[in-house]
Amino acid sequence: MTSIREALGRLWDAPDEAPMLQQDGQWFSWGDIRVLSETLDRELGAVGAGPGARVAVVLENRMESVAALITLLRTERTMVTLSPLQPADRLGDDLTASAADYVLAPRELLENTVFGAVAADSGATVFAVDGGDVTVYAKASREPRAGDPGVLIEMLTSGTTGPAKRIPLRRKQMEASLSAALEHNNRPEVRDKPPLTGAVGMVILPIVHIGGLWSLLTALLAARPIVMLKRFSIEGWHAAIVEHRPILGGLPPPAIRAVLDSDIPREDLSSLRAMIAGTAPVDPDLVDAFLERFGIPILVTYGATEFAGAVAGWTAKDFRASWADKKGSVGRAFPGVRLQVVDDDGRVLGAGQTGRLQVASAQVGDSAENWVTTSDLAHIDADGYLYIDGRADDVIVRGGFKIAPETVVRALRSHEAVADAAVAGLPDQRLGQVPVAAVQVKDGATVTGEALREHCRSTLTPYEVPVSVFVVDELPRSAALKVDRRRLIALIEELQQQN
Known part of the structure; x- marks a missing residue:
């Protein structure tokens, strides 16, 4: 590029x-x-x-x-x-x-x-x-x-x-990453409009993290005018959308959920053709609910700071054709990116089998030929769609049984009173580790931790059911609105001592 x-x-x-x-x-x-x-x-x-x-x-x-x-x-x-x-x-x-x-x-x-x-x-x-x-x-x-x-x-x-x-x-990594993203979304490397004209670039997240920096970089390199929020708020974001009528937006899942739970009229977001989400796992039910209410697809991407951005994601065309059959996927590899899944011995696994995700691309390391092993557990289907099944370093081993925290999170989110949830593994003298959860409920809703454990029993295996579920005012989050795992564990440990 x-x-x-x-x-x-x-x-x-x-x-x-x-x-x-x-x-x-x-x-x-x-x-x-x-x-x-x-x-x-x-x-x-x-x-x-x-x-x-x-x-x-x-x-x-x-x-x-x-x-x-x-x-x-x-x-x-x-x-x-x-x-x-x-x-x-x-x-x-x-x-x-x-x-x-x-x-x-x-x-x-x-x-x-x-x-x-x-x-x-x-x-x-x-x-x-x-x-x-x-x-x-x-x-x-x-x-x-x-x-x-x-x-x-x-x-x-x-x-x-x-x-x-x-x-x-x-x-070279950043240039490869930016080029791959443009090609993936069928956009030109250089806009034919005069600089600082046309649709604005939206910078919503802190630019000290890769999601916010990526938004700023793409706007600068496209020579677009930029709208930047010092901090994300529903009111500030809503006002910016109404004033500037952008065709593309980007928010992390908690912010998308906040928009969904707000009273923003559908017509206020009518300029948006799609929303990009990728700083944290995106619940497929959230995508469906947002599409139903606002008519706007959420195009999930997968990337990391180490990758200089995203390496896989949905396009609008893929979403229209395949979301119903592939929901839960984070999309397909960007141009120039190769993906594979391996077992603990490094053997490449077949379609649909879960193992450690490996990535090869010029944007990931010194050479596009080298495979880089990630901390993510994943599987790739026969059509090349990537599914993230959890993090290898997050897996909870309870008495020999492996538990993916995201599986438990999805079960908790499916309860009508729950706005969001997070799960961590805590040490246990007998079982090694046990899953414990914290949930944030929707405005005006009430539910007990025991009721949520009972709800989990209807969809999870017995060993996946959290030993405790704590209802909290707010989940601890980073500036990029990801749940901060270290602060989550500290919060749960404090709540356990109080009970």
Whole structure:
């Protein structure tokens, strides 16, 4: 495909007065963002940040982050993402662990005594970036290290199933991923419309995670105007859809469920031809309910930070032809992606057999020929449709019987009072592990944990039925609205002690 650098260069053909980014009702022009991007480039160059320089960015959903991303992607520097969604002390620890030589952060954050002290003592050159103002907050006290210009972004995983890991995503990986997604959805690599015209790109999730960053990248590379929410809310999302009438939207499953449970009129979403969902498992019943109420298909995708985006998914054409027969699938492999399922000994399994999913693609590793083993359990049917059956590291082994938490979650969600559910395995002296669940009920509904256990008995095998089900006000979620497994286990353990 056209390189990321070349694609971003198209923005410089836009007039300065062109509206580029709307955030919380405020528009920023291309001129606003261009001037800041060029200022960042100049200031970084002045302190020696050349190709391969590792620049840590506190990546908030704000105009300054968009300008920083454009700068770093065009100049062969590497963006090291820092999540502003964590407390100041953890953010400081993350900055230290990153060992970045240059830092871009909001002045307000640098004035926090905890994070500011860490930044000042990091040995890096630290810039405060606010609006069009870029000032040196701390000067370097060590020599910068040589970096790899081939690495585009060092990105943290969501950390919902374990400690977050920083994943280096190479330029070639990202370009392969973007090209595959465009081909999969039958879209051109370069739009024939003038830059910053036409339908807006919607950025709803935090850009510090792959789902939000992917939305921002695709909008930037297509030179679309962008609507960005600082935080997702039903009210903010609804207002943006009504104002801008986009043809494509994207939300994680909990947000889709919230839209479904809202009083948004069907006609308000009539511009949407499809919704994309892929940050977490999507209940097929949710897809059917959304289609029935709004007439909008939900096109499920499957990917990960390590894959530089999605590697499989539904198209609108496939959905119309096959959803009724293939519901529950996450779609078919993107162009250039190969998928297979293997057993514990590495033997390739046949159609319909569950095992560990392996992926081979230029967007996954150093070579498109190498198979990369994932943590997901899956099967692939005879028509190439992929089904995710759970995570190998999430499987609960109860007295020798294996339990996929998602199977139990689906059973709990099928109860009319349940809005959402999550299941985890807790240690048990006799059985090794046992499944325990937490559920969030719908507004106005009431149900007991024992009633939900009884409901599970009607659809699950006896060993799959949770030993306890706790009704909670809200499930613990990450910024990407995934259930945070570590916080879930801590919550369940606390509830057990109270009972």
